[in-house]
Amino acid sequence: xxxxxxxxxxxxxxxxxxxxxxxxxxxxxxxxxxxxxxxxxxxxxxxxxxxxxxxxxxxxxxxxxxxxxxxxxxxxxxxxxxxxxxxxxxxxxxxxxxxxxxxxxxxxxxxxxxxxxxxxxxxxxxxxxxxxxxxxxxxxxxxxxxxxxxxxxx
Numbered sequence: 001x002x003x004x005x006x007x008x009x010x011x012x013x014x015x016x017x018x019x020x021x022x023x024x025x026x027x028x029x030x031x032x033x034x035x036x037x038x039x040x041x042x043x044x045x046x047x048x049x050x051x052x053x054x055x056x057x058x059x060x061x062x063x064x065x066x067x068x069x070x071x072x073x074x075x076x077x078x079x080x081x082x083x084x085x086x087x088x089x090x091x092x093x094x095x096x097x098x099x100x101x102x103x104x105x106x107x108x109x110x111x112x113x114x115x116x117x118x119x120x121x122x123x124x125x126x127x128x129x130x131x132x133x134x135x136x137x138x139x140x141x142x143x144x145x146x147x148x149x150x151x152x153x154x
Contacts, residue, residue, distance in 0.1 A: 001049040001057065001088060003095055008042045015048055018056040026078045040075075043067050047099060049092045057083045058092040062100055069110040071144070072100050090120065097124055097145070108147035115139035 004015060011019070020037075040063045049058035060077040068075075074096050079089040100109050113121050115132055118141055126143040133140055 001051065001091055003092075004046075004048040004050065005099055006046055006048075008044060008046065011046055015046070019046060019048060019059050022056050022059055022078060022080060023076060025080070027076075030081075040068060045099065045103070047092065047096050049088065049095070051083075056080070058088050060092060060096045062096060062103075065104065065107065071108045071110040071147070072104050074100065074109060074111050090123075093120070093124060106148045109145045111143050111145075113141050113143050115141050118143070 006012075006015065008016075041061065044061040044063045046061050047059065048056055051057050058079040060074055063069075063073040063075065065072045067073075074093070077089070077093060077096075079092065083089075097109065100107070109126075111121060111126060112135065113126070116139070118128065121143050125145045127145075128141045129144045130142045133142075
C-alpha cells in the first residue's frame with residue numbers, strides 16, 4: 001500500500017473525491033443511510049492507502065485534539081470490500097497510529113469503534129472506556145490508547 005497523509009486543504013480534488021466515494025460506498029451503501037460529512041473533515045488529517053495501480057483501497061481520518069475528544073481521534077476507518085481480510089485495514093490503522101504519535105508525541109488516542117472490531121483495536125493497544133452505545137444503528141465502544149506517561153484511563 002502507498003500511503004498519502006494530508007490535511008484537508010492539501011488533499012486535492014482527486015484524493016477528496018476518492019475518499020468520499022469510498023466512504024459513501026461503505027458507510028452509506030453497506031451500513032445504512034447517515035450523514036457522513038459531519039463537520040470534522042476540515043479539521044482533520046486524512047490517510048489514504050492506494051494499491052500499486054493507484055486505486056484507493058483504504059482510508060481513515062484523524063481529528064485534531066480538542067474537537068471531538070481531548071485526544072486526537074482516529075475515525076472513518078474503512079477498507080474497500082475487495083481487500084478485506086488481506087491485512088490492508090490493519091496496515092492502515094497501524095500507519096494512522098504512527099502518524100498520531102509523530103504529530104502528537106506522547107498523547108493518547110481515542111476512538112469510537114464499532115463493537116465488532118474491538119479485537120482489532122485492542123491489538124493496537126486500545127482498551128474500552130465507558131459503556132457500549134448505539135451510533136447510526138450500530139453498536140459502538142469508546143476506546144482509548146493511553147499516551148506515554150499516562151497511567152490511567154479517562
